Amino acid sequence: MKAVRKIYDEEVLYINELILTKGCIYGVIGPSGAGKSTLLRIINMLTDQSSGEILYNGEPAPKNGLGKLTLQRNMALVFQKTLLFKDTVWNNIAYGLKARGFNKKEIEIRVNSLLDQIGMTELASRRAETLSGGEAQRVAIARAVAFEPEILLLDEPTANLDPGNIELIEEMIIKMARDKAITVIMVTHNVFQAKRIADQVIFINQGKIVEMGPTEKIFSKPDNESTRLFVEGKMVY
Amino acid sequence: MKAVRKIYDEEVLYINELILTKGCIYGVIGPSGAGKSTLLRIINMLTDQSSGEILYNGEPAPKNGLGKLTLQRNMALVFQKTLLFKDTVWNNIAYGLKARGFNKKEIEIRVNSLLDQIGMTELASRRAETLSGGEAQRVAIARAVAFEPEILLLDEPTANLDPGNIELIEEMIIKMARDKAITVIMVTHNVFQAKRIADQVIFINQGKIVEMGPTEKIFSKPDNESTRLFVEGKMVY
Amino acid sequence: MSRLYEGLLEALRLIISFDPDLLTIVLLSLRVSITAILLATLIGVPIGTLLGLKEEKKTGFFNKIIFTFMGMPPVVAGLIIFLILSRQGPLGVLGLLYTPSAMIIAQVFLASPIVIGLTMVGIRAKGGEIEETARSLGAGSALAAWTVVKESRYAILGAVITGFSRVVAEVGAVMIVGGNIEGHTRVMTTAIVLETRKGNFELAIGLGIILLMISFIVNSVLYTIQKGGKKN
Amino acid sequence: MSRLYEGLLEALRLIISFDPDLLTIVLLSLRVSITAILLATLIGVPIGTLLGLKEEKKTGFFNKIIFTFMGMPPVVAGLIIFLILSRQGPLGVLGLLYTPSAMIIAQVFLASPIVIGLTMVGIRAKGGEIEETARSLGAGSALAAWTVVKESRYAILGAVITGFSRVVAEVGAVMIVGGNIEGHTRVMTTAIVLETRKGNFELAIGLGIILLMISFIVNSVLYTIQKGGKKN
Amino acid sequence: AEEGAPVEEPVEEETTPEEEVELIDDFIILATTTSTYDSGLLDFLNPIFTEQTGLEVRVVSQGTGAALETGRSGDADVLLVHDRGSELQGVEDGYFVDRYDVMYNDFIFVGPAEDPAGVGGVTTAAEAMSLIADSGAIFVSRGDDSGTHRMELRLWEAAGIDPAGESWYESIGQGMGDTINHANERLGYTLTDRGTYVSMKDSIDLVIALEGDPVLFNQYGVMAVNPELHEGIKYEYAMMYVEFLMSEEGQNLINSYQVNGETLFFPGYGLE
Ligand SMILES: Nc1ncnc2c1ncn2[C@@H]1O[C@H](COP(=O)(O)OP(=O)(O)OP(=O)(O)O)[C@@H](O)[C@H]1O
Ligand SMILES: Nc1ncnc2c1ncn2[C@@H]1O[C@H](COP(=O)(O)OP(=O)(O)OP(=O)(O)O)[C@@H](O)[C@H]1O
């Protein structure tokens, strides 16, 4: 479904080839500064790659104009640092739908259903500024999935959350991916989280993909020694 | 060694009795907003309790003056959010020693030995502003233990670190506690971390101590139902 | 001592009785400064937003210029506008010197950099993140920019109010380009200087009190906004 | 057009040849404003630090007063100091009116709130955290306060420079209390107004250029400091 | 300061009835010296002119030198100043047209009642100035290149004294009102036109130190800015103002203006 080749950005990311398949949940792990967030930003076309090419459905991605916007609209990125708009919870979740010109009725249906899923129906008209960390994170995810993107990019969506909230959000992600066949690429520094939810794990270190493979394999018998050290929490850098 | 009774602060913390023993590693767990950080701040006397009394070695703590300073100097607190002074790494670690009027030679010996322990001898003269998150965290801990406090208070010392760094810091803490018989009180939202290093676990929820006991017991057969839910990551709030 | 006291009493009487001279001056001051700040907002907010969304490195040169212009001494602004608007200057034919328009132009010249600069700083604080969040949710360039402006409304409002408080209080520029013509270009600050020099302390004190009150109100609003902005 | 051009040429000649009239004025300006800002620093930094370390709620009233005084129109400051220092005023016996001392007093009155306010804001941003960190490491009150000041040095320096750039550029206060006496209390801003009025555009432009350069330098420093401060 | 009122009602009845002229909705800019403004004369004259013609008079009050410069650069339409020499020079150079001697009064020296320089007994400006210079008492100079300032400089020169840079000589570059106030605050002497002094007498402590020396004669002139020099000069309206001041009515009005019971300006040319 999508092929990414040779991305290079200020020497922080150097990927020879990365092919992602539709409907799969990818867990991207790697030490701090490895380039995980950068990879997501490049896929989401928020940053241009310095060289190399990205192919979506086999086609090279347009660098600007409507083509780029259309492609971007197939994706959603939830940032490492949650940023909600200073507006109501409801309007936050509706943002992407409004940007795509959905009609009012459809927007209402979707937002209300999502509010229900994240258990925040009662907080619909609360100002986003007043939410707790866990609540804000749930709204950010709901906002990203509202318009049913084909690719969902998640950057440490559960950092700083407590176990209860982590579980809730992990369930939400898995359900989403399974129900709607969404491709999920989730960056996490928590290897256990990758283990819990990913189909495939990508281990990045110093801007390079060290190893990529089925979760099972990466955690039981990885090809690469540094992968083994990392998933066992023994890598010191 | 120390008895803390009935602490009350703006209704966020209400503790009937809490007795801590010397040389023990305590793991304080609990959901976000439970009052964990507040507890540490009260023990460190950065905030006054609204009512109730704190006893150190059986004596009530003086509220101000030299007595308070002396008591405070027996403790060190590493904050949830690392704040290093805009100075060199070396000077940061030496800060508490200088405040206590240690002589120059002694300061040098201790700082250099600590730099060695945290593997940052080469970065001694680097400006603290330029350190990475993990490095900064290590310096903050080294700075706190430099003057060998009797009580070491740690507030989520490994949040946002990768497994390698987490391991390094956990080892440092355990070694410190064992070698110097330091009482460690460590707040963490990561129940696994508490499991790994604590002798005793304190579970706080909504400002109250729900349960406290040997780590083994809390994780295998806790008395309280909500404790069980929390350590199993099933508590949703 | 007595002059201070009597001046104060008389000043309060002038204010309470809506003395027409005082009223004319106050109204003109407000008209000039409000018009100027509205124009400066129209100029400054779009430019400031644009610059704020660019990386700091790329606008380094602009930054310095803007920050210099933000600190431009009012007398220098007055001198420049004077030389331009005087009949021998490039825009002399318009005959704008010694008119309220000239004062508005000078104040726009003073306030625009302030609005641009503070808007830029405000947007830069979070604008990039906001823009990326908007784009990641499928917003096009226009919607993304509008979202940035909306989210940075506290910073922008703060920029505008700061600009206003600066121009309404300045005397150097309006003195030079306005000429301090009674009933026509005499504003609060120039009137205070004139009346002090003539020894009419009542009117000077009365205007001083009003100017201080305006300054107090404007700063209270600014303070509330900035507190509100920080909270979120 | 030609006047602008000729004025500029002649102005540059005056600057390059260190014209003594120009030099006297510039030096006096700097002496007055630097003295004023040093005094304002001595007053403002301790007070600002103290207030900054208190909780915002507890200093709410002070905050408003300080923010109002930060925006005090120079002419109002001038008028107040004038009424106090004039022979009929409470401090009239000192005979300070129309002396550089009077200008310094007025500028201290203008700059102190700026230094206090910006120091307070700067300290408040992180001061509490810094103080607690210092205390948690065993610092007593004095060392903790000193650590806060040292750690907030960028904010404090920024406050001082902002104060300086404000007073060196203002004309309202120095005009009223200084009296613009040639060679005695004539500073750059008052000289610009006078020379513009007299049609001596060369000197006015020359002083304008110097004032702008000072403003540029001061703002560049401020900008660099604030960038440096933010990075850390 | 107390604003005075004319003692005798102006004779305006003779002009108004037959002139049912359309009022002009426009304005002229009058560049003038601060003495005519600070003394209140223009606040008395201009409303009458405006009532008759509809023309608003916008007064920019500056030193005479600055006013002449404003006129030369075309930023004013009409000038009312007092430095006969430079006025005539300006006419000769083609900057101004239609100059008239419109009114006069005299300069006086004022100073503190204590008279620290002992000027009380003397009768000539030169003597007074020598005494001031010798005693080191403060002398406040307009220093703004105004008519008064130029007169003062000529007087110093005639007295053979160069006061520039002396510590007792304070050149402040401001208007007549400022200068009197300044002298009042500093307990110094100054040279002023009689009009401004009389209009401020009540709010200050200064007294007349010397008056009556023929060299202190002070002639004001009115003239229009040459419209051929710049675009946008309202020559026609300017001339209406000049004609108003020079008309019998205007001259009477000037003569009738009094403050504290004293006439400040006398119509026409005074030295013959
Ligand atoms: N805009 C930028 N300009 C320059 N360097 C950048 C930029 N963004 C990121 N980097 C650098 O690129 C490297 C990779 O950053 P990235 O954010 O992708 O790491 P990461 O794997 O997401 O780390 P973390 O786990 O800490 O979030 C880092 O060294 C970072 O400092
Ligand atoms: N200075 C303060 N003033 C008022 N309320 C406060 C203050 N500090 C903390 N609180 C409130 O007290 C409660 C407990 O806060 P505390 O920081 O102790 O929680 P915590 O258990 O450390 O949470 P986390 O895991 O998120 O760090 C929270 O509701 C918090 O909002």
Ligand SMILES: [Mg+2]
């Ligand atoms: Mg990242």
Ligand SMILES: [Mg+2]
């Ligand atoms: Mg906490």
